[in-house]
Amino acid sequence: MSEHELRVSKIRNGTVIDHIRAGQALNVLAILGIDGSEGEAISVGMNVPSDRMGRKDIVKVEGRELSQNEVDVLSLIAPDATINIIREYEVAEKHRLERPERVVGVLSCPNSNCITTGSEPVESKFEVLADGVRCEYCETIVRDDLAAHISVK
């Protein structure tokens, strides 16, 4: 294989996030706090053909297994995603995302008067609706572009 091919080898240990809605891969990296600066091997495919979805994104991260908090937020921006935990080159666990009933501490409220956005040490809490999320403090509803409100690192 020439050096001009992107070599995407199997990962030994880590996570493959597959069936991400097309165009959301960079938001997935943002949720995971990944920008490549820590030296971990990462592969990203955007708008790749998929039998099931037409087009999809896919992210492979070496040496990292997702936390439940991270999975919860992923489910909001990439509801069709599947998560495969890889150990010693084999799929050790396979998860389909389920929307949580609430997400705590991972989204920031867009209402600048909300108690969670001030200097008080109050963690954000959002109830998950069919088509968005609602702040449990000020009842602001966020429907579009949830990725822009992610505060978890």
Next chain:
Amino acid sequence: MSEHELRVSKIRNGTVIDHIRAGQALNVLAILGIDGSEGEAISVGMNVPSDRMGRKDIVKVEGRELSQNEVDVLSLIAPDATINIIREYEVAEKHRLERPERVVGVLSCPNSNCITTGSEPVESKFEVLADGVRCEYCETIVRDDLAAHISVK
């Protein structure tokens, strides 16, 4: 190949940016104004093994050839990068980046009193130094994290 493998096929027409300094791939996408939302097929590898560089990043973009302006800024954050223009699956052109003497309109000056950052319609101009860039108006020197000062889209 299973669906859990990232399929990175040859691109038919587009650009392969290879030998990007490890950890800079997302900044390269930012310079190119690419976030996957326009449906173009993109592959990104971060921290992949390289004979020449130890580790490197690589970006493949389907259906896009870089402009000279984009190449100029790329040379500042990814000075070792090579650019391969692909047409009909073949490498049609191969470029090594050269640092320009100046970059016009692509970086924003960090000095909030600089004439280029106010409401005047004055385009930024930076002289390229060995280890950074210098604003031609206010002489502010930027050495670190040039990527944070990119204003081109």
